[in-house]
Amino acid sequence: MNLRIGAFGRQEAMSAVWICAFASGCFAFDNRALFWDGNASYPEHALAAALAALLFVCAVSAIRKRGGRDLSALIGASKGKAGIAALLILSLLLSAIQPQQQFLLTLTQYVFVDAKQVSICFYLLPCITLLSVLGAETLVRTARMLLPLLCLSVLAALALNCGQARLSRLYPVPIGKPVKLLTDTATALHRAFSPLLALLCIGVGTQNVRTLKSAGTLGALFGAATVVAMLFGLSCCFSYGMLSEMPAPFYRMLVEARTENPTLRFDRVTLFLWMACSMLASAIYVYAAGVLFCKTFGVRDIRPVACLFGAICAAAILALYYDSEPTMRVLKLLYRFGWTAAVVPLPLLCMTGKERPLCGACS
């Protein structure tokens, strides 16, 4: 098997989850849906992250009981594994598309204003496929390298915007609609759980299940803290009305901090750093989807599968450009209900299948 998973430790796995959580949590596909009816994005994401971590811990326990090292241990033992794998792959690919679509929008709206989206696609999208072909070890070690820079940039972005932040912009807090809060939390659950799902797919690269569990939990915790801090900062900088109309709110937050002082180019530098992180996150999702596909359907080489999934993501993004309205409607629908594809199969997988006695190597 040439799955190119390699071996990596807790720090690397945690960094990968953290970066994926940042990319998925901060660059939501549909800002209008997120903010049009008030701004409760930050508590919703915190709740969703807690649920995602709980689900992850349950899944890891089930994997451990079955004597496996990754998600394939659960899927392999279940009935209808092809359908379940297809749902999970769809969820991962949706997570890969989401930040890229947002960054392409940002680049065409604010950076390369004369360029067409399709021209920029040719520089971005092949990189994701190439990265995903390189394998898990390369991806997670790169994540480990990028993480300190990401943390620094997030702290700087929040600190620079302190001056214009107003708590009054958080109001009215839309707690009067519990059903909407729950549905929005479910949508956020997809964004919060995707990084953990990716880690479950490549979990065999970690030393053991215990490392997998701690890396995932810590990564999810720190990633969620970063996303919630960013969403809270964003909510203090812009009212819900402004946010629902903004094409790239996080970049606008950086631009607002831009004044006639040394932070002049901070917005661009940070944008490209965040873009690198999001490309890495998309590559991790594409690779994880590839691994899941290979293990479920017995394909022995990850490269053609990763190329295929990378091409599917690129095609979806290009379709958004060429055939904007219908594709956008389909993707928004998938985004809204993507959590069902990612989250619902897992409890079923955990509950079904035979348990195997624990062995020392797997504990």
Add this chain to the structure above:
Amino acid sequence: MRRLLIVFVSALLCAGCMHSKNLDEYAYVLNVGVERGTTMPYLVTLLVSVPGAGTDGTEVNNVVIAAEARTFSEAAETLNAAYPSRLSFARASLLLLSEELVREGAQSEFLDFSFGKPDLWQNLRVAVTDGPIRETFEGWTSDSDPSLRKIKTSVGELAERSGLCADIGYSTYLECVRDGRIDALLAYAGVNDWNLREDMAGGDAYPYLGGALLVESTLKTTTAGSAVFDGARMVGVLDGQHTMAVLMMTDAFRSGELLCTLPDGRTMSVKLHRARRPRMQWTGEGMRAELYLEADVISPQTVPMTSEECKAFLESHLEQMLVRVFTALRGANSDAMGFGRLAAKRFTTVEAWEAYDWKAAYRTLSVTFSVHIRLAHNPREPILE
């Protein structure tokens, strides 16, 4: 296979810039001004910096160009057609609106476009001028500061250091217009003509206002005070001292100099600093606003009061000023002090807040102002003694 891949990737990276253009083929717009046109609805005036175009040995030459148009993009294209270089809005940092235009609220229709594509940043500083835009730009421009950069920075610093001038960006202005929780307060500029303007809150005979300052200078344009808005429509002007009072309430005040008349007729100058965030709360009858400040008496050296008396005098003076400004603002239907932000906290759904007519409630709102001053320095009773 690997070599082929490397060649393919290298070929992608070798593509370079698409439709590249040299930097000196651009002319950079530094300021955008909008006023009423004579033939078309709007007259758009741009202050443009042309690198390397100086005829008198300078490296940068600034020109003021204007075109009448119906929309912003039409104005930009008209000026692009008439100008030899391509206009870039990437470095624009000031949006100046004429008083005539904003009194009608007619700027909203003009500014209703996506700012992304023309690369016109939403963190443009916004100001209002009472004179023609071209004259205002020319009155600001000097040989030592052709791009107005220092002047714009100093206006920002003036707002922060003295509180005598409002200073907000386009994004905040837009939020004020759309959200309706707080009305906008924009910097007020004007070409000096020595005619006193009328401050909507009354008070001093000499209002510290842009265009009305009693100064003689080669730079004809002055900036001070603020233009007050009700939604998108300008409803009046506040001088520097009254602007300071509004900034104190919106927590945009850091420090500033308050002038007040002592019982013996002398003018007392007091340096005020923000001590704590202002507090607003609902009471049975309306709202209560509390301000916390620190004060240093600068002059005169012989204040005929003890520190306690001085503190009480300042508190009372500020409370009276706040009531006067609030009454004037409420009369003009402008919630520039931002009481709407407190009103929004009472709602738990957006529908309920948006259905609520805050401005109607504001017209009958009563506010009790309470100022708490810690007197840090009174020349009569210096701390060192």
